[in-house]
Amino acid sequence: MAENPQLFGNGMPVPFYGEVFVLARDGVEFHVDKIPSAPGGNAKTKGTIYLSNIRMVFVASKPVGNYFAFDMPLLYVHGEKFNQPIFHCNNISGFVEPVVPESQNRALYSTHTFKILFKEGGCGTFVPLFLNLVASVRRYNQFEAQSAANVAPRVDPLQAVQTPVDDMMRHAYVDPNDPTKIFLQQPAPESQLRRRNYHGPADNA
Numbered sequence: 001m002a003e004n005p006q007l008f009g010n011g012m013p014v015p016f017y018g019e020v021f022v023l024a025r026d027g028v029e030f031h032v033d034k035i036p037s038a039p040g041g042n043a044k045t046k047g048t049i050y051l052s053n054i055r056m057v058f059v060a061s062k063p064v065g066n067y068f069a070f071d072m073p074l075l076y077v078h079g080e081k082f083n084q085p086i087f088h089c090n091n092i093s094g095f096v097e098p099v100v101p102e103s104q105n106r107a108l109y110s111t112h113t114f115k116i117l118f119k120e121g122g123c124g125t126f127v128p129l130f131l132n133l134v135a136s137v138r139r140y141n142q143f144e145a146q147s148a149a150n151v152a153p154r155v156d157p158l159q160a161v162q163t164p165v166d167d168m169m170r171h172a173y174v175d176p177n178d179p180t181k182i183f184l185q186q187p188a189p190e191s192q193l194r195r196r197n198y199h200g201p202a203d204n205a
Helices: 126-141 157-162 166-170
Strands: 021-032 043-052 055-064 067-073 077-083 091-096 112-117
Touching: 021 055, 021 126, 043 126, 077 126, 126 157, 126 166
Parallel strands: none
Antiparallel strands: 021 043, 021 112, 043 055, 055 067, 077 091, 091 112
């Protein structure tokens, strides 16, 4: 995970080199814990989820304290689960490991718990694409994210860029009740800025 990733003025995440955005989903409620810049360390707010072949990025409609976005590398997500409670809205819950700078000790960082709640519209498009993409990223990169109880290897989260997604997007089921927008063409960027890694600044492509 990485808190407050670089965004364009329209809220789109600044892409990494080779990154392909799969979808955007507005109107979700996102919960995540252990956020230093959020009051009490827990953030719960509405916004938009962007899903790519590398990561999932939540961008808040309104900042919570100094927290406005949350970046989850797909290779670092584990324990993901689709929940359909009887008296509450459908949601996805799971865990994500932190993106630790090379110079810092992994033991100083904690695993985050997250939840995506679908309170506006269905989720028949988003959920299968998300679960299939996470499984495909793991399979293609021969990597299974490990829980915090284990010593997690320093896997480059950008390895996931190798995962092919075009076929998955073309054959995605489109739920008419789900407002998810699938990017059959990549959204036009505000600039040619691209990122090379998680901890460095963006540069022009």
